[in-house]
Amino acid sequence: MGGHILVIDQGTTSTRAIVFDERAQPVASAQLEFPQIYPHPGWIEHDPEDLWKTTLATAREAVAKSGGPQTIAGIGIANQRETTVVWERNTGKPIYNAIVWQDRRTADRCAELARDGCAPVVRERAGLVLDPYFSATKIAWILDNVPGSRERAARGDLAFGTVDTFLLWRLTGGAAHATDATNASRTSLLDIRTGSWDDTLIELFDAPRSLLPEVRDTAGRFGETLSEHFGAVLPIYAMAGDQQSALVGQDCLSPGMAKATYGTGGFILLNTGATPIRSQHGLLTTIAYQWDGVRHYALEGSIFSAGATVQWLRDGLGIIASAAEAGAMAAVSDPEQEVYLVPAFAGLGAPHWRADARCSVMGLTRGATRKELARAALESVGFQTDDLLAVMIEDFEASGATRTESVVRVDGGMVASDWTMQFLADIVGAPVDRPKNRETTALGAAFLAGWRAGLYPGPGELAAYWGLDRRFTPAMSGAMRERRRAGWRAAVEATLHRRELRP
Numbered sequence: 001m002g003g004h005i006l007v008i009d010q011g012t013t014s015t016r017a018i019v020f021d022e023r024a025q026p027v028a029s030a031q032l033e034f035p036q037i038y039p040h041p042g043w044i045e046h047d048p049e050d051l052w053k054t055t056l057a058t059a060r061e062a063v064a065k066s067g068g069p070q071t072i073a074g075i076g077i078a079n080q081r082e083t084t085v086v087w088e089r090n091t092g093k094p095i096y097n098a099i100v101w102q103d104r105r106t107a108d109r110c111a112e113l114a115r116d117g118c119a120p121v122v123r124e125r126a127g128l129v130l131d132p133y134f135s136a137t138k139i140a141w142i143l144d145n146v147p148g149s150r151e152r153a154a155r156g157d158l159a160f161g162t163v164d165t166f167l168l169w170r171l172t173g174g175a176a177h178a179t180d181a182t183n184a185s186r187t188s189l190l191d192i193r194t195g196s197w198d199d200t201l202i203e204l205f206d207a208p209r210s211l212l213p214e215v216r217d218t219a220g221r222f223g224e225t226l227s228e229h230f231g232a233v234l235p236i237y238a239m240a241g242d243q244q245s246a247l248v249g250q251d252c253l254s255p256g257m258a259k260a261t262y263g264t265g266g267f268i269l270l271n272t273g274a275t276p277i278r279s280q281h282g283l284l285t286t287i288a289y290q291w292d293g294v295r296h297y298a299l300e301g302s303i304f305s306a307g308a309t310v311q312w313l314r315d316g317l318g319i320i321a322s323a324a325e326a327g328a329m330a331a332v333s334d335p336e337q338e339v340y341l342v343p344a345f346a347g348l349g350a351p352h353w354r355a356d357a358r359c360s361v362m363g364l365t366r367g368a369t370r371k372e373l374a375r376a377a378l379e380s381v382g383f384q385t386d387d388l389l390a391v392m393i394e395d396f397e398a399s400g401a402t403r404t405e406s407v408v409r410v411d412g413g414m415v416a417s418d419w420t421m422q423f424l425a426d427i428v429g430a431p432v433d434r435p436k437n438r439e440t441t442a443l444g445a446a447f448l449a450g451w452r453a454g455l456y457p458g459p460g461e462l463a464a465y466w467g468l469d470r471r472f473t474p475a476m477s478g479a480m481r482e483r484r485r486a487g488w489r490a491a492v493e494a495t496l497h498r499r500e501l502r503p
């Protein structure tokens with residue numbers, strides 16, 4: 001058996017494959033982007049064949065670079081969550097494109113279910129809000145819009161999967177139709193309390209049970225690849241939603257520990273331990289991981305626009321040439337000017353859940369320049385995180401638990417910005433830890449697969465593999481923090497209110 005682990009990190013805009021060695025250090029990688037398909041405003045699709053082809057191509061490249069298939073002890077998969085694929089069981093061919101998590105086409109259906117009073121049952125069982133974000137209404141949409149598919153589903157001819165399941169099916173040549181508990185907990189069809197598909201939710205969303213994969217532990221033997229894919233049969237030992245995988249990769253395995261991942265969007269997860277906690281503030285309750293049949297839970301808050309706001313400065317406004325320039329500009333901006341940018345480009349996520357809100361910039365004076373705008377863009381990530389963490393901690397402590405550690409561990413492309421990380425520490429008023437290995441999403445899946453392959457010790461020993469690059473310590477005065485928070489709150493309220501005034 002080889003001493004390497006291959007991780008497939010199938011994300012929203014690109015697919016990455018990374019090979020980790022015996023010490024869980026990355027030794028080879030490959031990455032490919034694929035097209036985003038926008039058939040209508042608010043609709044976002046991926047061609048599942050693109051997801052598969054980029055997976056196979058990057059995985060083959062990384063395996064070749066790291067010494068060949070005989071060095072690989074097993075595979076871990078971390079994936080974009082909620083994105084929905086339905087395919088034919090006999091051919092493995094999708095009957096429609098993958099409907100991506102960001103897709104809003106089922107907003108009306110969700111509103112209808114909310115009017116029918118379904119939100120409490122969804123929150124109680126699935127731990128989620130009624131929103132097009134999750135898979136269930138996407139499945140029903142495909143079945144209602146691809147002619148004949150409801151009948152085919154009833155006959156048992158079709159299969160559903162989130163991206164992990166689809167890739168597993170393809171890797172194993174259709175031998176395995178399974179998902180893990182973290183991915184299943186994002187469909188809105190799972191009772192997260194029992195870890196099983198729930199008949200009430202299945203009926204409510206009209207997504208037939210015949211389509212659904214088997215739900216398994218996050219770490220375990222999911223199946224073996226066909227030898228034609230890599231020139232050897234390789235076992236698949238772990239699958240996890242990418243945000244949950246990052247929670248593991250950050251070694252946030254104790255209740256009270258939190259991680260924030262900043263890519264295009266931002267995802268903050270707080271480990272809450274073995275009991276699911278219901279948020280009083282619109283946060284999601286989700287399965288953090290499951291092994292040996294035991295589930296652990298997290299509270300999750302999503303920021304729709306984090307790095308995307310920086311991309312807008314670059315591509316939409318053209319006021320910076322590269323993402324890295326935003327921090328340099330913010331550093332030399334005028335501290336006397338308090339400009340607020342509320343990045344509701346695609347609405348606001350938790351804790352507001354206002355799909356109709358739109359972006360606003362407030363506090364501009366004649367003296368404002370692109371420097372102050374760049375600062376406001378970077379600060380918006382800190383403010384949004386602060387809002388989410390505050391309510392998360394409140395929910396956590398309302399359950400009787402105490403958060404002993406205030407640190408937030410960060411990862412994702414945007415944490416390259418020292419300026420943004422320092423502001424984050426300042427505004428949340430807590431240390432922000434950036435690890436040496438920023439590929440935390442892949443690292444989580446690697447840890448789990450390596451553990452099951454007998455290469456790494458169990459999850460309790462992960463600390464030895466996590467190294468600190470830099471701790472950002474709060475330096476802002478308490479008075480200034482409160483002033484800035486009040487300014488941000490006023491800007492958010494004005495943004496939400498403005499929308500209400502529209503017809």
Ligand SMILES: Nc1ncnc2c1ncn2[C@@H]1O[C@H](COP(=O)(O)OP(=O)(O)O)[C@@H](O)[C@H]1O
Binds near residue numbers: 011
């Ligand atoms: N130095 C930086 N300062 C601010 N934002 C950055 C910086 N470097 C990258 N980003 C932002 O991070 C995002 C890319 O992060 P990544 O984790 O690769 O995202 P994703 O996986 O969502 O594609 C981009 O939106 C980019 O604008």
Ligand SMILES: O=P(O)(O)OC[C@H](O)CO
Binds near residue numbers: 012013081082241265
């Ligand atoms: O692909 P990412 O990294 O943008 O993550 C997407 C999330 O899993 C969506 O819930």
